Every structure is written in structure tokens, then in C-alpha cells.
Amino acid sequence: MTTPSTTSSRWRALTHHHLFWPVAVLVLLLLVNVPFTPDFFSVRMADGHLYGSLVSIVLFGSPLILVAVGMTLVIATGGIDLSVGAVVAITGALACSYISDRSDQGALSGVLLAMGLGLLAAVVCGLWNGFLVARMGIQPIIATLIIMVAGRGVAQLITDGQIITVNSEPYKLIGGGYWLTLPFSIFVVAAVVAVTVALTRRTALGLLVEAVGGNAEASRLVGIRSRRIKIMVYAFCALCAGIAGLMISSNTSAADGNNAGLWIELDAILAVVIGGTSLLGGRFSVGGTVVGALVIQTLTTTIYTIGVPTQTNLVFKAAVVIVVCLLQSPKFRAKVFGARFGAGSGARGSGKQAAAPADPAAASEAAPKMEVS
Amino acid sequence: MAEPRPVLEMTGIVKEFPGVRALSDVDFRLFPGEIHALMGENGAGKSTLIKVLTGVYSLDGGTITLDGTAVRIGSPLEAQQAGISTVYQEVNLCPNLSVAENIFIGREPTRGGRIQWKRLRRRAAELVDRLGLDIDVSAPLSSYPLAVQQLVAIVRSLGTGEGAGGGEGPGTKVLILDEPTSSLDRDEVLRLFALMRRLRDEGVAILFVSHFLDQIYEVCDRMTVLRNGTLVGEHLVRDLDQVGLVQLMLGKAMGQLDELHEHQLHSGAGETLLQADGLGRTGGIAPFDLEIKKGEVIGLAGLLGSGRTELARLLFGADQPDSGKVTIGGEQVSMSAPNDAIDAGVAFCSENRKSEGLVPELTVRENIILALQASRGWTRPIPAAQRDELVAKYIKALDIRPADPEARVGRLSGGNQQKVLLARWLITSPKLLILDEPTRGIDIGAKAEIQKLVVSLSEDGMSVLYIAAELEEVLRLSHTIGVLRDRRLVARIANGPEITTSRILETIASGEHQ
Numbered sequence A: 001m002t003t004p005s006t007t008s009s010r011w012r013a014l015t016h017h018h019l020f021w022p023v024a025v026l027v028l029l030l031l032v033n034v035p036f037t038p039d040f041f042s043v044r045m046a047d048g049h050l051y052g053s054l055v056s057i058v059l060f061g062s063p064l065i066l067v068a069v070g071m072t073l074v075i076a077t078g079g080i081d082l083s084v085g086a087v088v089a090i091t092g093a094l095a096c097s098y099i100s101d102r103s104d105q106g107a108l109s110g111v112l113l114a115m116g117l118g119l120l121a122a123v124v125c126g127l128w129n130g131f132l133v134a135r136m137g138i139q140p141i142i143a144t145l146i147i148m149v150a151g152r153g154v155a156q157l158i159t160d161g162q163i164i165t166v167n168s169e170p171y172k173l174i175g176g177g178y179w180l181t182l183p184f185s186i187f188v189v190a191a192v193v194a195v196t197v198a199l200t201r202r203t204a205l206g207l208l209v210e211a212v213g214g215n216a217e218a219s220r221l222v223g224i225r226s227r228r229i230k231i232m233v234y235a236f237c238a239l240c241a242g243i244a245g246l247m248i249s250s251n252t253s254a255a256d257g258n259n260a261g262l263w264i265e266l267d268a269i270l271a272v273v274i275g276g277t278s279l280l281g282g283r284f285s286v287g288g289t290v291v292g293a294l295v296i297q298t299l300t301t302t303i304y305t306i307g308v309p310t311q312t313n314l315v316f317k318a319a320v321v322i323v324v325c326l327l328q329s330p331k332f333r334a335k336v337f338g339a340r341f342g343a344g345s346g347a348r349g350s351g352k353q354a355a356a357p358a359d360p361a362a363a364s365e366a367a368p369k370m371e372v373s
Numbered sequence B: 001m002a003e004p005r006p007v008l009e010m011t012g013i014v015k016e017f018p019g020v021r022a023l024s025d026v027d028f029r030l031f032p033g034e035i036h037a038l039m040g041e042n043g044a045g046k047s048t049l050i051k052v053l054t055g056v057y058s059l060d061g062g063t064i065t066l067d068g069t070a071v072r073i074g075s076p077l078e079a080q081q082a083g084i085s086t087v088y089q090e091v092n093l094c095p096n097l098s099v100a101e102n103i104f105i106g107r108e109p110t111r112g113g114r115i116q117w118k119r120l121r122r123r124a125a126e127l128v129d130r131l132g133l134d135i136d137v138s139a140p141l142s143s144y145p146l147a148v149q150q151l152v153a154i155v156r157s158l159g160t161g162e163g164a165g166g167g168e169g170p171g172t173k174v175l176i177l178d179e180p181t182s183s184l185d186r187d188e189v190l191r192l193f194a195l196m197r198r199l200r201d202e203g204v205a206i207l208f209v210s211h212f213l214d215q216i217y218e219v220c221d222r223m224t225v226l227r228n229g230t231l232v233g234e235h236l237v238r239d240l241d242q243v244g245l246v247q248l249m250l251g252k253a254m255g256q257l258d259e260l261h262e263h264q265l266h267s268g269a270g271e272t273l274l275q276a277d278g279l280g281r282t283g284g285i286a287p288f289d290l291e292i293k294k295g296e297v298i299g300l301a302g303l304l305g306s307g308r309t310e311l312a313r314l315l316f317g318a319d320q321p322d323s324g325k326v327t328i329g330g331e332q333v334s335m336s337a338p339n340d341a342i343d344a345g346v347a348f349c350s351e352n353r354k355s356e357g358l359v360p361e362l363t364v365r366e367n368i369i370l371a372l373q374a375s376r377g378w379t380r381p382i383p384a385a386q387r388d389e390l391v392a393k394y395i396k397a398l399d400i401r402p403a404d405p406e407a408r409v410g411r412l413s414g415g416n417q418q419k420v421l422l423a424r425w426l427i428t429s430p431k432l433l434i435l436d437e438p439t440r441g442i443d444i445g446a447k448a449e450i451q452k453l454v455v456s457l458s459e460d461g462m463s464v465l466y467i468a469a470e471l472e473e474v475l476r477l478s479h480t481i482g483v484l485r486d487r488r489l490v491a492r493i494a495n496g497p498e499i500t501t502s503r504i505l506e507t508i509a510s511g512e513h514q
Helices: A004-013 A020-033 A053-076 A084-101 A108-135 A139-160 A169-176 A183-202 A206-213 A216-221 A227-252 A264-274 A286-307 A310-328 A332-337 A346-351 A360-372 B048-053 B076-081 B099-104 B116-128 B147-158 B187-200 B211-221 B242-250 B308-316 B338-343 B354-357 B365-378 B384-397 B414-426 B443-459 B471-477 B501-510
Strands: A044-046 A050-051 A163-165 A252-255 B008-017 B020-028 B035-039 B060-068 B069-071 B084-085 B172-180 B205-209 B222-227 B228-235 B272-279 B285-293 B297-301 B323-328 B330-332 B346-349 B432-436 B461-468 B480-484 B490-496
Touching: A020 A286, A020 A310, A050 A053, A050 A286, A050 B205, A053 A084, A053 A183, A053 A227, A053 A264, A053 A286, A053 B432, A084 A139, A084 A163, A084 A227, A084 A252, A084 A264, A108 A139, A108 A169, A108 A227, A108 B354, A108 B461, A163 B099, A169 A227, A183 A206, A183 A286, A206 A216, A206 A227, A206 B365, A216 A227, A216 B354, A216 B365, A227 A252, A252 B346, A264 A286, A264 A310, A264 B384, A286 A310, A310 A332, B008 B048, B020 B048, B020 B060, B020 B297, B035 B048, B035 B187, B035 B211, B035 B242, B035 B443, B048 B172, B076 B084, B084 B147, B099 B116, B099 B147, B116 B147, B116 B490, B147 B172, B211 B242, B222 B242, B228 B242, B242 B501, B285 B308, B285 B323, B285 B461, B285 B490, B297 B471, B308 B338, B308 B346, B308 B432, B308 B461, B308 B480, B330 B443, B338 B365, B346 B414, B354 B414, B365 B414, B384 B414, B414 B432, B414 B443, B432 B443, B443 B461, B443 B471, B461 B471, B471 B501, B480 B501, B490 B501
Parallel strands: B020 B228, B035 B205, B035 B222, B084 B172, B172 B205, B297 B461, B297 B480, B346 B432, B432 B461
Antiparallel strands: A044 A050, A163 A252, B008 B020, B008 B060, B060 B069, B222 B228, B272 B285, B272 B323, B323 B330, B480 B490
16 A cells, blocks of 8 residues: 555645745635635726736735845845845835926826836945945944934935825836736736846856855855945846835835834845844845735734734734744754644755755746735 | 872773764873873864863763872862862853952852952952962953963962962862963963973872973873873973874884885976965964975975964965965965955865855755855856756766755765865865864775865866875875974975875974975
8 A cells, every 4th residue: 555655645745845934834824714805815807907805916916025135135144234225215216206397297207207216225225235244344234224224314305295186097017007917017027036036046146145155164165245235236136126116106006114114124134034034144035025025915904804803913913923944943843733743844944955946947836926816 | 219109090980972982991190290281182182082081071981080080070179179170272251350359250259148359358468479470360361362371270270279368278180281382472382381291290280281392201201192082191391302202103114114105107297286375364374485386296295283274274364474475377365365266267075064164054056056056156156057067967967966956965874974174175176185083083985085086176277285194194195395493384295106104204303395
């Protein structure tokens, strides 16, 4: 009788996959909604657009996914980027104030220029962060704290402390428009995730990032130009935050220097951790991060659908996050569920497993999931 | 002269770790008012003995007698309370606090739960004065150089006998100094020695560990030699010369160990590959000249801490030299970072496989291709087919087990990890391969394989700089032997039938040029 053993070994392989627990939590959270909203999983067509809770989760989660994907690479080098929220605000402020100054706000060229300007500012912020961390040797948490604090000031300076509203059809598309029946944001996110996976796994960038994060001294002695790599990931992270900034301001057709992207850095870090990338650096998983971001967005949606009172929102969120983090801990799993999930998967926790995140297929599998799930 | 009663006696000490007997039946005694050296090569059991004495490890057998009464030392705190104080190689103090605070940290004089700052400073000043040190106790520790910090650490350890309430306790009877001089310069060493002599004259028994033979002969009265966890002997320093000591430490009588080595020498006298002129680094190694020929194997011999690793690191740009220059293949190389050396064809396998070599959570394959990939840059990944073929080839050639490129390297045995590191550099086809203790901590079979590999690489024209603790190993493989002593390259000896380990030992012990 070989069947039971193969089944159990398949089950084993499945539970030991690096995406198993994040996906399990996501599915669980989605199911929790069903008793409260029986048509939670239904997607209907209206005006040539797809509507439904699942579509909304991906749509509203898009900025977080973008920021978290950039954050993943920074964290993989052993760093952290607290400035992404401020970069979101700066990018949105720059783009909107440029558009609002034009006589024809709907002109495509003006909108493209505005977006380019915003993203350029974002990349400059990232290069500054990278310079401080890699060249000046400042601890990442301090180096990025500078723009986290000062960047909001810059954003308010750009908008004169006002909320700038724009009325531009082309600009509305990126965060609030539809294409092929789906929100346009979803395509942007899919493209960024695909580019990130290609950039890290089709080139050697992912390997070198993991080496730098996994053992900095060994990487130096092996001749990896780790400064260059660090500057690149901070710039890339800021670029992702910039795109998220465009998306958020486009969605509301307004730039709010004060509140756009507020605390998004913390949600992004959380998404990375839920996705199974260690804050100590080393192995990273872009696919895991996408799932992690979806978990956080689903949680936010769930809080509304099951009607948790507003004032206990944060407490509820915190409680769920604690449970998710405990589930991620091999030690905890070994204690609670016994050896089946725990002992063997200790490997997962300490190693973030060889086969798993290194495989680009695994990561890109997660990307389409955004549309389906 | 009637010997006084020892203040400390350790008898029949046994300490076992899984699979290893670190100390077997070791006797050790320490008299009041003496400076006693504990000697032995790496792994001889020195630090295990100290850790047993200071309560870090528990005893597996034997007894410890302090002042004539048997004691059980269960923890470092109990050791301190019994009057045994230790100062380690790295200064374990808080640089941001004042000298006085550091001296009394954790046992500040208090009244009613509040620290009596005035009293603390006064007591600290008294202690420092009594020892003849000129230190302002209210200045932050970081304002003093490392040597003074070391002295403060000693002062602190002397104060440990005093009770928290300020009452006088038993005071320090035994002071253990574990490699206190390794990062001090000559003047600083003299200052430390002055303090040690003063304490000795006050009746403190000092246990001194140092890899510098000259320092042992300068300051110590008596020494105990360990080898492979057993006691080799206890001698008055004046009764045992340096050659005799080195023999005891390495366990070879000079006459006995000839003729074992077979030379696979061939006249590899190619053209010059690398030329170092006056290359040196303060605190690392004194300026040296070294020529490495194509296909030549240069072995470095010397005791631990003699500067072998420091020399190798300079040739790789792992540390930046502050004097001299390096020419490789006729062109001067700046050596400001490992990249410069790697680009010039130098490869370096560190003796610290874990901290400086492997990325433990990456796979065997990823670790192997890391150096090659780093030199290609991130934009040009090695094509998967070529990569897998290279990795498979080296896994097979070096017999890496398990032969699974997907295995996490952190889980491999020491010998296989070493082979992964070798493979990493071999696929870059270097001109000079620097191997720092490549056979340390690996089993005998893997050892032999690595040595054979060195010979065949050299025959193919690769130059190798080979560092090993075992002289036979160095002698068997090298065309030329560089002898180091006290961070100085003291001799270069062309290997030949007449060169024996005893000859090398003599050079290490005497430190004289040929």
C-alpha cells in the first residue's frame, strides 16, 4: 500500500512549502467573511466592469503590494526602509501639483510628464537612502527615518499645506480606472511584480542580494560590490513606493501631503514578514510578500464586513497579526501542533528553504493569484 | 627553597564534550605571588581549563582546591566570589560609561537603594592610585586607548571581591589574563606588565595566556604546557628554553620527526607572479617582502597569532595595508578591497569558514558560483546550463557530499563546507590561491584530498599560499616556507631534502634569519 505514504509525503511537502502558511491564513481570513457576506466570493459584471469583494481587496491592496515588494528587497539585504510612506506622499504631491498647474489637465503628455517627475523624485529619495546606508554606513532604520520625517514636510511644502485636487481623466486611470473589465491598478501591480521577479531571478541580482543579507563579510571577501547593490535596492524600493503614490493620489484625484501613505511602511514590513522573509536578511520571497500584503488588506476588509466597532479596529487587527506571526514561528507550531507541522518545518523557519523562494515559478504563480483569488 | 602552599590546585581535571575529551586528567597549580603561563597550541585545552576554573563549564571529574579547601565553582559569579577574576581578550566593558562606573558596574556602593556617586568615584580613584595608574576615573572609558581600557578591566576584576554594600570581601587571589596583549603595541604591553608585576608583588597569583613567546619569557615565572587536552609538564621559565617549549607544545622531539615527508617538488621555478615590497599593516604584521612564482606553493609556518593570517589577508586586500605595494603579473595592484585582488586573479579561502566564507542559508550551488557571479556582475548571470555543469563538475571532482547542489550549505560537514569554498574559488581559475588553514577541523580523508588537490593545482601552474598549523603539512606541500614569529616574516626557506621540521622549529623558536 503505497498510497497513504505518498499522500502523506505530498501533504508534508505541501505544508513545508514556504507559501503554505501565508496562503492558509489568507484563505482562512477570506472564509471568515462568508457567514457575514454570503455573496463574498461572487463576482458580477456591471457596466463592463467586474465588481466583487475579491476585486476590491486586490484593488485597495495594490499600493501596499507595490510598497511591500520593494521593501522585500531592502529587507533581504538586512536593511529596512521607513521612508516609503513619505515617498508616497511626495510623489503624489508632485504629480498632482504639476497637473493642477496645467490649463488642460486632461492632456496625456502633461500627465505622463507629471508622473515622470513624481517617480524621479521618488528615485532621488531612494538614492539618498542608499547613499546614507551603503556609503556613509548609517544604520538603515536611522538613515531612512530622515526622509520618513522630513519627506512629509517636503510633500506639504509642495502642496502648500493644502489638499490639491485634480480633474484629469488619464491620471484617474492608474489608480481608479478600468481596463479589460478589471481595475487598471491590478495590471500595474502584476507588471511590477513580474518585473521584480525577472530582475531578481533572471539576473543574478537576487542571488547577490541574498548573499549580502545572508553574510555581509563573506560577500565582501567574495568580491560582491555590496554598496552598489544596496543603493540599487533602496532606489528600487523608493520607485515602487512612488508608483504606489501615483496610484493613491490618482484613486482619490487628490494629493494629501499629510495623510497619503501614512503608516504604509509598517504594513509593508508586516507584509514582508508574513510572506516569510526574515528581517535578518538573506532569503527573500516576492510571492510570499504579495500574499502577505493580500492578508493585510483582507484583514482590513474583514473588519468592515463583520462589523467590528470602529474603536476596536486596531485591537482586532493586532490580535490577528499576533496569531499570524505565531503561526509563522516553527517553535510555536512544534509546541501546538506537534512534530507534524513543527519539527520538520523548523527547517523552513531557520532556512527559508532552498528550493522554494529561489524558484521564480513559485513567485510568479502568486502573481496571477491576485486576479483569481 | 621551600615551596609555599599553592593558592589554587586543580587535580585530575576531566572535561568531556560529545565525542571529544577536551581535558583528561590535567593537574594544575598556582602559587601566590607568581605569574604563571598556560601554554599550548590551538585546541590543546587552555581555554577549556580556564572555563572550568571560572565556572563557565562544569567539571566532569577532578577537584579544585582554593586556599586548601575544596571548592565547587558552579558559575562565573561563584568564581568571582571565591576570588578568581578573569580578564578576556576583548574588553568587556561599556565604553560610554565613565572609568569609575565601569569599575563598579553591577556592584555600586548604595544607600537606601540609591547609588552613592561620590563614594563610587572616590573608591575608584583610590583603587587606580594604589596600582600606580594615572587615569582620570570620571572620564568616559572610550576616551582612553584600548590598552588603558584593558588596564581598567583588570582594575575592575580586582574590585570584584568587594561586597556590594562597600564592605571588604576576600579580594582577588587569582587573576586570569586571557590573551590580554593580542591587540596592544609594545609600550602598552610594558605598561600592562608593570601592573602585572605590581600585583604579583602584592601576592596575587596571575595566570597569563599569550601566544607571544617573548612575552612569556619576559614576564612569567613558571609555565604549564598542555597538548591535546593532557598535561605535558610544568616548568620554571628559566629552566626551559624556547626551543624546548615549542617542542613540548607541538609534541615532537626535534630529532624524531624527520624523513616523514615525501616531496612532490618539481622545479616549479616559473616567472614571478606576485611581488610584495614592504607590505605591512600596523597591529597586523610588520612590513615584509615576498615573491611568489608561478606554480609555486609557499607554506607559512609559525605559531598561532604569529601573523600568518594577517599576511594572507593583506595579499588579498581583505585588510588594507598601510605600507608597501603589491605587483601581480607585472602590474601594481592597489589592494584597497578584495575586488582588486580578485580581478588580478587572487583567491582567498578564510580560516573562518562560517563567518567569512559561507552564506549558510544559500544552497551548495549558490555558494559555489558566488565568486564567479560576483566578478561577472549582477547583469550577466551564468547561463543555467553552464552553471549546473560547472557545479556538477566540481561537486564530483572534489567529492562533495551530499552531491546535491540544492542542499543548504549550512548543513554540510566541515570538510564538505571547505570543499564548497575551494570549488567556489577554483571555478574562477585564479592565478594565486590562498588557503588559510584549509584542513582545520576536518576529517583525515578530506585532509588528504585537499592536500593532493594543492599538489595537482600547482603542477597545473597555479600558485598557492598555504597556511597550516601542522608543520608536516606545510613541509610536505611547499616549495618555499615562510616562517613567521611575533607578527614578523622572519625567514624564507627553500624546501629541500635537508629541510626538516626540526629546522623549521628552530627558526620559529629562535626567530633568526638563515
